[in-house]
Amino acid sequence: MRHPRTTFPVLLLATSLTALAAQPPTAAPTIPALFLSDIHFDPFSDPAKVTKLNAAHAVEWGAIFAARSSPTQTQDSAALQKACPVRGKDTNDVLWQSSLYAIYSHAYAAQFVTLSGDLLAHSFDCKYKTLLPAASHADYLAFAEKTIRYVVTTLQATVSNKVPIYIALGNNDSGCTDYQLDPTHDEFLALTAKIVAEALPANLSASDYEAVVRDFSAGGYFSAPVTALPHTRLIVLDDLFLSTSYATCAGKPDPAPAAAQLAWLEAQLSAARQRKENVWVLGHIPPGVNLYATARAFTNICGGAKPQMFLGSEKLEEILAANSDVIRLVIFGHTHSDEMKLLTTESAVASADTLHLASEMSETGRPGVPVKIVASITPVNGNRPTFTLATVDPATATLVDYTVVMASNLTGVAATWSPEYTYSTTYHQPAFDSAALSTLITGFQADPAAKSPASHAYLHNYFPGDISAVIQFAWPQYACSMNHDSAADFATCVCAP
Numbered sequence: 449m450r451h452p453r454t455t456f457p458v459l460l461l462a463t464s465l466t467a468l469a470a471q472p473p474t475a476a477p478t479i480p481a482l483f484l485s486d487i488h489f490d491p492f493s494d495p496a497k498v499t500k501l502n503a504a505h506a507v508e509w510g511a512i513f514a515a516r517s518s519p520t521q522t523q524d525s526a527a528l529q530k531a532c533p534v535r536g537k538d539t540n541d542v543l544w545q546s547s548l549y550a551i552y553s554h555a556y557a558a559q560f561v562t563l564s565g566d567l568l569a570h571s572f573d574c575k576y577k578t579l580l581p582a583a584s585h586a587d588y589l590a591f592a593e594k595t596i597r598y599v600v601t602t603l604q605a606t607v608s609n610k611v612p613i614y615i616a617l618g619n620n621d622s623g624c625t626d627y628q629l630d631p632t633h634d635e636f637l638a639l640t641a642k643i644v645a646e647a648l649p650a651n652l653s654a655s656d657y658e659a660v661v662r663d664f665s666a667g668g669y670f671s672a673p674v675t676a677l678p679h680t681r682l683i684v685l686d687d688l689f690l691s692t693s694y695a696t697c698a699g700k701p702d703p704a705p706a707a708a709q710l711a712w713l714e715a716q717l718s719a720a721r722q723r724k725e726n727v728w729v730l731g732h733i734p735p736g737v738n739l740y741a742t743a744r745a746f747t748n749i750c751g752g753a754k755p756q757m758f759l760g761s762e763k764l765e766e767i768l769a770a771n772s773d774v775i776r777l778v779i780f781g782h783t784h785s786d787e788m789k790l791l792t793t794e795s796a797v798a799s800a801d802t803l804h805l806a807s808e809m810s811e812t813g814r815p816g817v818p819v820k821i822v823a824s825i826t827p828v829n830g831n832r833p834t835f836t837l838a839t840v841d842p843a844t845a846t847l848v849d850y851t852v853v854m855a856s857n858l859t860g861v862a863a864t865w866s867p868e869y870t871y872s873t874t875y876h877q878p879a880f881d882s883a884a885l886s887t888l889i890t891g892f893q894a895d896p897a898a899k900s901p902a903s904h905a906y907l908h909n910y911f912p913g914d915i916s917a918v919i920q921f922a923w924p925q926y927a928c929s930m931n932h933d934s935a936a937d938f939a940t941c942v943c944a945p
Contacts (some may be wrong), residue, residue, distance in 0.1 A: 478848055479676055482551065482558040482607065483836040485732075485781030486824030488620065489599050490569035491591075493540035495524035498579045502587065506597040513541035532574035536828040537858070539569070544599070546860030547825055547833060548606045554853050554865065555837055558607055559676040564781035564822055565618025565732030567596050573625045589623050593639040596621070600643055612675065613647040617668050618732035618782065619688045624697035629688060631696060631705040633666055637686075641665045649675040667709055671716050674728065680776075680845040681723075683716050685709065685731035690759045703760075710763055717771045726845035727775045733758050734780040734821055735765035736789065736933035743922035750943040754935050758782070765933040768817050769793045772882070776845040778819045784829050785910050786836075786852055787821035790885040790931040816882045816931065820847065823912050827858035832913030834868065847880040848872075854912050868912060874905050885931075892927040893941070 491501055491509070496518035501509055518524070539547070569575070572595075576588055583591075603613060619627045623636025641664040645657055652660075652672065660670040668686025688694055689705040696702050720727045735758060742755040749755055768778060769791040778791065792815065823834045832854045839849040854868040871877070877884035888902060895903045898920070907915050907923065919926050928941035 477842070478839045479559045479842050480555070480557045481676070481838040481840055482555040482561045483564070483779060483820070483822045483838055483850070484561060484603075484825065485564040485822035486566040486618070486784055486826050487544070487547075487563075487599060488538040488566055488569045488824070488826035488828060489544060489595060490538040490540050490575075491595055491598075492528060492569070492575040492579065493525065493537075494518055494521045495528050495579055496520060498576075501594075502580060502583070502591055506594040506601065509594070509598045510602070528575060528578060531578045532571040534570045534828065536830060538828050539826045539833070540860075543825070543827070543833060543855075543858075543860030543863075544602070546855065546863045546865075547835070548602060550853060550855070550863075550865035551603075551835060552606050555607065555835070558611060558837075560611060560674060561603070561607060561613040562682075562728075562730055562779055562822075563603075563613060563615045564730055564779050565616045566620045566781060566824075566826075567599050567615075567618070568592060568620045568622075569826075570620060570626070570828060572620060573622075589635055589639055592623060592636060593643070596640055597643050600647055604647065610650060612649040614672070614674075614682050614684060614730055615644045615647055616684045616730045616732050617686050617688065619691060619693070622688075622697075627688060627691060627693040628695050628697050628699070629668070629686075629705075631689075631702045634668075634697075637668050638665045644670070648672050651675065663712070667705060667712070669709055669712060674845075677726070677840065677842045677845045679724065680726040680728065680842075681716075681720050682728045682730055683713065683720075685713065685729065687731045687733045687759065687764065690761070690764055691733055692757060692760045694760065706760065710767060713764075714767055717767070717774060721771075721774050725774065727771070728845065729768060729775060729778040731778070731780050733782045734787075734789065734819065735759050735762070735768070735791070737929040737935070737938050739922060739926045739929040740783070740916075740918055743918050743925060749925070749939050755929075755938055757935060762934045765791050766793075769933075772815075772817045775817045777847050777880075778817055780819065780821050781824065783821055784824035784826065784831055785821065785916070786823040786834070786912060787910065788880070788885060788888070788930065789819035789821065789933075790816040790882060790889055791819060791933060792816040792931055815886050818847065818880055818882050818885050820850070820880065823852065829911075830858070830914070831911055832856075832858060833860070834912045841879075848878075850880065852909065852912070869905065869909050874909070875902055889927065889930045892930065893924070896924040896927075898923045 500512050641661045644664055645660045663670045671683045674680040674682050738756045738758050747753045822836050825833045827833050834852050834854045837851045841848050849872045851870040852868045853865050856864045907920055925942050932938040932941045
């Protein structure tokens, strides 16, 4: 197998396969998967090459990136940074190629991939318009589409074209600007729908394929079977529409697309229940309290101030928690950090239907819905790039274990990628399920000074490569946010005597 531009050592693959075959067949059979998020690919890192990229097909981009850097790259990049300020550097092609090599080395056996949004760089529209001021809107849409195609096709070539990739979009994935999409049949969604559909299982039925293209073109969401997991369906959201910052491309608020997507989600969950399917949900922006923003603003929760929330309403977490009888895992990104949450049915907001399902949930021993927030490839916040290797029980669609693999530097230049931690050995839990998360989060909340090994490990792993001072400072509040998703319930937890 060949990487798009690199021949990988055959010895590496042979050694890995030999080690895999030598493992004793004592444990229940599981399958490997790869979780990625927040790539934020930046095709503008060498501004002088952008004119060539704009004129070329996506398949030609690799050769353009591989060519010698322009002699004015440093000055051009500094000028572009001044015109379009970004707090750090996103993923250029050097880092992306390093990531792909590491994925090939560590995740060659993955049977499916999830990509939880933000494929495009920050300030993508500003950079394009600054460098190509005469380009049309159609030119811009084509460039954004080619960028996503380049990321997806190089990833496909790395994991094998036979491995399905389930793709959610993020708030930066737009044909206009950050946090903006048009409410119905957005041009950008229509352009990228085919890329998303073609990355799904090759044996997807014609009707499923048509439904993916139709639904994604209409609202950025879709539902498809996870062929590696029997009787399991993955529901993909574009929860940009649910964000507190969402606006149309004209800059106007519009609640209609969020309502339509939530209604579609409820219908999909109901249909999955009738088919007796397990469900995974994939999105970008997590629900609940944005603790980082809340803590940085020194918000006085116990004085009556409201926390900052990721989404514009609490409806998404209510729907997900109320369907814990079918949902086995929810995956988000967006924070660029490695996190876990547990969505629970909270009495303060529970409807009659929700309470009925909560009763069933208690009887089946599932006290909530486990959520994995996947850390980023981009190092834009100063974090090290990472991806997550997952181990899944196909019989129950349960995430059994995972290992986070981290780069040795932020640039990808001569970087080595190695395991940062493994969930099972760090937290001593048999699976990443609601029972385990309930136990862990209860322990975190009982340890406000973060003295326990589990709390210390969480703080260390939260921000890959360093410890976040904000989360360390606000650890008791952060622990509350892990399973208290409504503003009212969060305040009750934080302000408890």
